[in-house]
Amino acid sequence: xxxxxxxxxxxxxxxxxxxxxxxxxxxxxxxxxxxxxxxxxxxxxxxxxxxxxxxxxxxxxxxxxxxxxxxxxxxxxxxxxxxxxxxxxxxxxxxxxxxxxxxxxxxxxxxxxxxxxxxxxxxxxxxxxxxxxxxxxxxxxxxxxxxxxxxxxxxxxxxxxxxxxxxxxxxxxxxxxxxxxxxxxxxxxxxxxxxxxxxxxxxxxxxxxxxxxxxxxxxxxxxxxxxxxxxxxxxxxxxxxxxxxxxxxxxxxxxxxxxxxxxxxxxxxxxxxxxxxxxxxxxxxxxxxxxxxxxxxxxxxxxxxxxxxxxxxxxxxxxxxxxxxxxxxxxxxxxxxxxxxxxxxxxxxx
Amino acid sequence: xxxxxxxxxxxxxxxxxxxxxxxxxxxxxxxxxxxxxxxxxxxxxxxxxxxxxxxxxxxxxxxxxxxxxxxxxxxxxxxxxxxxxxxxxxxxxxxxxxxxxxxxxxxxxxxxxxxxxxxxxxxxxxxxxxxxxxxxxxxxxxxxxxxxxxxxxxxxxxxxxxxxxxxxxxxxxxxxxxxxxxxxxxxxxxxxxxxxxxxxxxxxxxxxxxxxxxxxxxxxxxxxxxxxxxxxxxxxxxxxxxxxxxxxxxxxxxxxxxxxxxxxxxxxxxxxxxxxxxxxxxxxxxxxxxxxxxxxxxxxxxxxxxxxxxxxxxxxxxxxxxxxxxxxxxxxxxxxxxxxxxxxxxxxxxxxxxxxxxxxxxxxxxxxxxxxxxxxxxxxxxxxxxxxxxxxxxxxxxxxxxxxxxxxxxxxxxxxxxxxxxxxxxxxxxxxxxxxxxxxxxxxxxxxxxxxxxxxxxxxxxxxxxxxxxxxxxxxxxxxxxxxxxxxxxxxxxxxxxxxxxxxxxxxxxxxxxxxxxxxxxxxxxxxxxxxxxxxxxxxxxxxxxxxxxxxxxxxxxxxxxxxxxx
Numbered sequence: 001x002x003x004x005x006x007x008x009x010x011x012x013x014x015x016x017x018x019x020x021x022x023x024x025x026x027x028x029x030x031x032x033x034x035x036x037x038x039x040x041x042x043x044x045x046x047x048x049x050x051x052x053x054x055x056x057x058x059x060x061x062x063x064x065x066x067x068x069x070x071x072x073x074x075x076x077x078x079x080x081x082x083x084x085x086x087x088x089x090x091x092x093x094x095x096x097x098x099x100x101x102x103x104x105x106x107x108x109x110x111x112x113x114x115x116x117x118x119x120x121x122x123x124x125x126x127x128x129x130x131x132x133x134x135x136x137x138x139x140x141x142x143x144x145x146x147x148x149x150x151x152x153x154x155x156x157x158x159x160x161x162x163x164x165x166x167x168x169x170x171x172x173x174x175x176x177x178x179x180x181x182x183x184x185x186x187x188x189x190x191x192x193x194x195x196x197x198x199x200x201x202x203x204x205x206x207x208x209x210x211x212x213x214x215x216x217x218x219x220x221x222x223x224x225x226x227x228x229x230x231x232x233x234x235x236x237x238x239x240x241x242x243x244x245x246x247x248x249x250x251x252x253x254x255x256x257x258x259x260x261x262x263x264x265x266x267x268x269x270x271x272x273x274x275x276x277x278x279x280x281x282x283x284x285x286x287x288x289x290x291x292x293x294x295x296x297x298x299x300x301x302x303x304x305x306x307x308x309x310x311x312x313x314x315x316x317x318x319x320x321x322x323x324x325x326x327x328x329x330x331x332x333x334x335x336x337x338x339x340x341x342x343x344x345x346x347x348x349x350x
Numbered sequence: 351x352x353x354x355x356x357x358x359x360x361x362x363x364x365x366x367x368x369x370x371x372x373x374x375x376x377x378x379x380x381x382x383x384x385x386x387x388x389x390x391x392x393x394x395x396x397x398x399x400x401x402x403x404x405x406x407x408x409x410x411x412x413x414x415x416x417x418x419x420x421x422x423x424x425x426x427x428x429x430x431x432x433x434x435x436x437x438x439x440x441x442x443x444x445x446x447x448x449x450x451x452x453x454x455x456x457x458x459x460x461x462x463x464x465x466x467x468x469x470x471x472x473x474x475x476x477x478x479x480x481x482x483x484x485x486x487x488x489x490x491x492x493x494x495x496x497x498x499x500x501x502x503x504x505x506x507x508x509x510x511x512x513x514x515x516x517x518x519x520x521x522x523x524x525x526x527x528x529x530x531x532x533x534x535x536x537x538x539x540x541x542x543x544x545x546x547x548x549x550x551x552x553x554x555x556x557x558x559x560x561x562x563x564x565x566x567x568x569x570x571x572x573x574x575x576x577x578x579x580x581x582x583x584x585x586x587x588x589x590x591x592x593x594x595x596x597x598x599x600x601x602x603x604x605x606x607x608x609x610x611x612x613x614x615x616x617x618x619x620x621x622x623x624x625x626x627x628x629x630x631x632x633x634x635x636x637x638x639x640x641x642x643x644x645x646x647x648x649x650x651x652x653x654x655x656x657x658x659x660x661x662x663x664x665x666x667x668x669x670x671x672x673x674x675x676x677x678x679x680x681x682x683x684x685x686x687x688x689x690x691x692x693x694x695x696x697x698x699x700x701x702x703x704x705x706x707x708x709x710x711x712x713x714x715x716x717x718x719x720x721x722x723x724x725x726x727x728x729x730x731x732x733x734x735x736x737x738x739x740x741x742x743x744x745x746x747x748x749x750x751x752x753x754x755x756x757x758x759x760x761x762x763x764x765x766x767x768x769x770x771x772x773x774x775x776x777x778x779x780x781x782x783x784x785x786x787x788x789x790x791x792x793x794x795x796x797x798x799x800x801x802x803x804x805x806x807x808x809x810x811x812x813x814x815x816x817x818x819x820x821x822x823x824x825x826x827x828x829x830x831x832x833x834x835x836x837x838x839x840x841x842x843x844x845x846x847x848x849x850x851x852x853x854x855x856x857x858x859x860x861x862x863x864x865x866x867x868x869x870x871x872x873x874x875x876x877x878x879x880x881x882x883x884x885x886x887x888x889x890x891x892x893x894x895x896x897x898x899x900x901x902x903x904x905x906x907x908x909x910x911x912x913x914x915x916x917x
Contacts, residue, residue: 052536052649078539085540091533095555104551105541149537156541 002063002159002192003028004049009058011044011216018044019216022058026194031186033195033203036213037239042196045213046162049194050085051078062159079108084153084161084191088168090145092137098124098148099133105156123151126185143174154185160192167202179205200240204228212236234348237282244288244322246281248347250274256281256347258297258317283345285325290315290332295339301332315340373737374748377755380796384770385758388619391612391773404613414610417594418617424507424579424590425572425621431512432568433561436519439664444527446651448660455524457668462517463900464676465857467577467874468893469514471881472675474581475682475890477501481689483678502586510578513671515571519564526560527553532649545651562632569625573618574763576860581881591618592765592860599772599864608772615766622763676897683890701891712892715871718787722872723855726794731848733795734802735840739832741803742810743818753803760800764860767797771865785867793861798851805850809843810836842911849907857896 009022019041026032034042047053049060051067054075060068062083067076093101099120106116124130127147137145146166153161163182167175183206186193197203203210204224212219212227212235219239220232231237234245248256252275289295290313299315299322311331313324315338322340332338395401409415442448443455461469476484477499485497500506534556538548576592584593595614598607653660682688683701690696705712734756740746741753759767771793776784783789813836821831837844859874866875873896880889 050536050540052539077544078536079542079544081540082542083540085537087533087537089531089533091531091537093534093537093552093556104538104543108542108547152537152541 003030003061004160004192004194005059005061006045006049007059007061009045009048009060010056011041011048011053012056017216019048019055022218024211024218024221026192029186029190029192031183031193031195031206031208033197033207033210034213035197035200035203035210035239036219038198039215040213041216042198042211042213043164046164046194046196049160050083050162051076051081082156082159084156084158086146086149086153086161086163086166088165090142090149090169092140092145092148092152094137096136097133098129098135098137098140101137101148102133102151102155104152109156119155120151123155126154126188127151128181142170143178146170146178150182150185154189154191158191160194161186163193163195165197166195168197168199175202182206212239214239231282231346234280234282237346237348241284242323243282243284246283246320246322247350248279248281250277250279250347278350280348280350281342281345282348283322283342285312285323287342287344288322288324289341289343290324290326290338291341292332292336293339295341297340297342299338299340301334301336301338304331304334373733373740373756374752376733377737377752380792381755381759384774385762385767387773388612388615388766388770391609392616404609405616408610408613413589414594414614417589417591417614418621420504420583420588421573421590421592421618421621424504424511425569425625427508428511428515428572429565429568431508432516432519433565435512435516436564437523437557437561439516439667440520440524440527442660442664444524445648446653446660448653448657448664450661454664454668457672458520459517460672461514462521463904464514465577465854465859465874465896465900466511466514466575467581467859467878468679468857468896469675470510470578470581471877471889471893472679473501473506473510473513474881475678475886476675477506502582504583504586504588506582507579507588507590510582511572511575514578515568518567518571519561522560522564522567523557526557528648530556530648535649559633562629566625566629570622570763573621573625574765574860576765576863577878580863580878591615591621592763595765595769596863599769608769612769612773615763615769618763618766622761679890679897680894682887683894685887688886701887702895705888705892706895709888711871712876712888714869715873715876718790718870719856719858719873722787722790722794723852726791726798726855727848727852729791730795730799730851731802731806731844734799734847735806735844737799738803738807738810739836742807743815756803757800759796760798764797764858765864768793768861768864771861784865785870787870789865790862790870790872793865794855794858797861798855801850802844802847805847806840806843809840813839846907846911849903849910853900853903853907856899 004026006022006024006026009019010017011019022041022045024032034045036042044053048055048068049062055068055070057070058068059066059071062081065076066072066074067081068074093104096104102123103116103120106119111119120133124133127150129144129147129151132140132144132148137148140148146169149166166182167178170178179202182193195203195206207224209221209223210227211221212232214235220227220236222230227236228240231240237243238245246258248258250256256279258281297317299317301313302316302321303314305312306328309328310325311328313326313332315322315324317340324340392404393400393402395403409418439454439458443451443458448454474482476482479485479497479500479502482497482499482501485499488498489495501510530553535548535552538552539545543551574592576596579588579590579593580596583590589597591614595611595618598611598614601607602610681692684697684699685692686696686698686700706716707713737752737756741749771789772784775781775789775792783792817839818831818835821835822828826834857874857877858872859878862872862875863878866872871879873892877889877892877896880886880892
């Protein structure tokens with residue numbers, strides 16, 4: 001197993017900068033997700049680690065070996081990197097049986113037939129496909145094909161496994177199951193995993209650390225909890241989980257006035273904005289306290305949606321609307337006047 | 351509720367039957383009847399009992415036997431060479447970074463648009479032993495007295511066929527290479543395979559079914575082709591089945607000639623059927639589809655220092671196999687006489703004036719081809735659309751038979767269809783259309799009906815049933831829905847079907863050459879007769895006119911359908 005280091009990676013496609021200033025150290029045995037909307041450069045970065053795309057600049061190390069460096073004219077071909085890769089559409093070869101698909105990397109390494117047979121058997125068991133060896137891919141379901149792809153990536157004992165949105169073609173129930181299975185496989189094998197996804201829940205459940213990306217740039221790198229609770233900027237706050245954005249003006253180091261003067265509020269700011277500047281306040285729905293009497297901000301309940309374990313409120317405050325989540329113990333009916341307190345909020349520059 | 355439902359169902363069925371009746375009757379009369387006659391004629395004795403005597407007897411004549419062997423061996427060799435040409439070209443334009451590969455992709459398809467008999471004429475001009483341009487040039491250049499090439503040989507037939515049929519392989523293989531999911535190859539790279547190993551283990555096995563499909567089309571085209579073996583082979587007395595059948599129709603005496611011709615037709619049908627079976631057998635275990643819905647960005651091979659050599663190679667190939675022959679035809683059409691020196695004072699438009707305005711025979715054949723093609727294209731588009739609608743949109747029993755009958759005349763060699771027409775419509779059964787324009791009209795309509803059924807059917811399949819249902823819910827009846835929703839949506843398919851049938855009919859040769867009469871020559875027949883009789887300049891001028899119409903028509907079709915059809 002190996003660590004992966006990406007230093008100052010940049011990738012241009014013609015005039016378009018797909019990835020820029022990408023520097024991340026991935027530890028041995030770590031599970032790291034690249035998370036972001038489509039077109040943010042996450043897949044491009046993964047393909048550069050795999051060796052399918054060549055960086056425009058920057059260095060890539062796998063273990064201690066320098067795999068790619070424009071400056072030093074080094075570029076290892078994909079087949080020289082000992083990387084396992086699982087593709088979004090599985091890429092299971094339709095003209096080979098399951099056994100031949102999974103055994104292929106060993107065949108390339110010219111392993112003995114008996115050894116291939118043993119190892120394929122073990123790997124089939126590992127992914128729960130015992131007895132499927134002689135089938136052809138078209139006889140398998142999507143989930144089973146996905147397991148074949150996983151087995152094929154695992155069988156070569158790769159230094160690193162790269163997974164490119166591997167679950168996006170599966171149905172919701174199977175997707176949740178596979179999240180845990182992939183995580184289990186990683187625990188059993190200890191392999192370093194780089195996982196690309198646009199699904200925040202997937203990244204949250206599986207990752208040790210998440211690299212949030214947008215427009216080719218890293219927005220934040222941290223563990224799931226930190227990313228959710230301490231978003232580094234407006235993009236991260238918006239992309240991960242739900243949040244309310246309110247325009248405001250900064251009146252002192254830790255106090256702001258909400259846009260239309262509906263109240264002043266003390267907040268913790270990431271980067272203290274200058275006094276008198278306009279800023280954006282971000283507050284998550286569960287971080288708004290809602291009561292009948294206590295609170296700085298007055299509002300009116302516009303809509304309530306009962307979600308079982310909680311109630312989702314839309315509260316009108318002046319001419320803006322805030323989303324508030326609260327447990328279902330006490331219900332504020334639509335039309336009633338309420339008071340709000342922000343328990344935890346962040347300031348971002350406009 | 352129950353009554354309502356049964357009422358609608360009853361009406362639908364009644365309408366369906368009425369609606370199906372006309373095309374079904376027509377197809378039975380002009381397709382099923384003539385084609386079954388060929389079989390009946392060949393295996394029933396005069397007393398009406400089953401016999402293989404006719405089929406055996408034709409092989410007592412050695413030339414007949416040789417023509418079968420030639421058909422099979424020439425077709426197999428052509429398949430071999432078309433694979434050899436088509437696959438590398440397909441790979442180059444889809445998987446490398448060669449400059450201008452998009453242009454070459456279009457160029458390599460051009461031979462597909464050129465009628466093979468015109469190609470044969472052009473190569474005759476270039477490589478005929480005494481007067482061919484290339485031979486004359488080489489003989490002057492290195493001072494030899496024996497012409498280095500002779501096109502009028504067995505090898506010459508294979509050569510010209512390979513150059514005009516390789517696009518079948520090229521198109522199918524390029525399509526497969528483009529649509530193949532690139533991650534299939536990437537997965538193999540990640541598994542440790544080098545570039546060439548990936549090609550051997552993944553790429554080649556995955557395109558193999560497409561190569562086989564292209565090869566099948568080539569084999570059938572080569573078996574069925576008349577123009578190339580007629581214009582190249584008959585000069586050297588090399589016969590294949592199609593030319594042998596032609597020979598018997600013209601010099602075998604009507605009754606006996608027709609009898610032998612239909613027995614030979616059986617072997618022509620069997621040859622193409624065997625290829626079909628071989629293809630099925632080869633594909634039996636390959637039930638996979640590599641076709642992926644979305645368009646893929648294929649992995650390109652960086653040619654590096656080979657970029658320019660590849661480019662030069664492709665340019666030379668295009669020049670030698672496409673521009674040189676076409677230029678040659680145009681050049682000869684503009685010369686005062688075949689064989690004169692190429693100087694400014696020898697250029698003239700007299701040949702065009704002659705064929706277009708002066709010579710009654712060519713004027714009549716142009717008029718015949720135009721009215722035949724216009725009428726047949728319109729009739730078959732209307733009927734083909736009706737059939738396509740029945741096949742795609744209704745549950746009427748027997749619609750599969752309709753589909754089979756409507757596409758059969760295009761799947762069998764044109765020569766066989768023509769023999770069927772002669773058997774059915776030359777007076778034996780009370781209808782005598784032989785030597786009239788009607789037998790050609792029926793043959794043309796039947797032969798190209800498949801184009802309308804396929805192209806309109808494909809358009810219909812893309813229209814979701816709910817669009818029609820929404821119209822019905824909105825209050826439109828079945829007819830109104832058809833007019834307001836279905837017709838506008840399939841319009842590109844209708845236009846394409848009309849053009850796709852019209853253009854090949856305009857220069858049709860294989861069927862026409864067996865069915866034309868003294869008053870019903872067509873353009874294809876006229877070109878063929880000119881060339882056969884040695885009026886090369888007139889043949890070249892008429893061929894040039896055909897080429898101009900073909901290229902203009904293709905351009906027009908591409909414009910009208912927004913690039914969906916045409917090249």
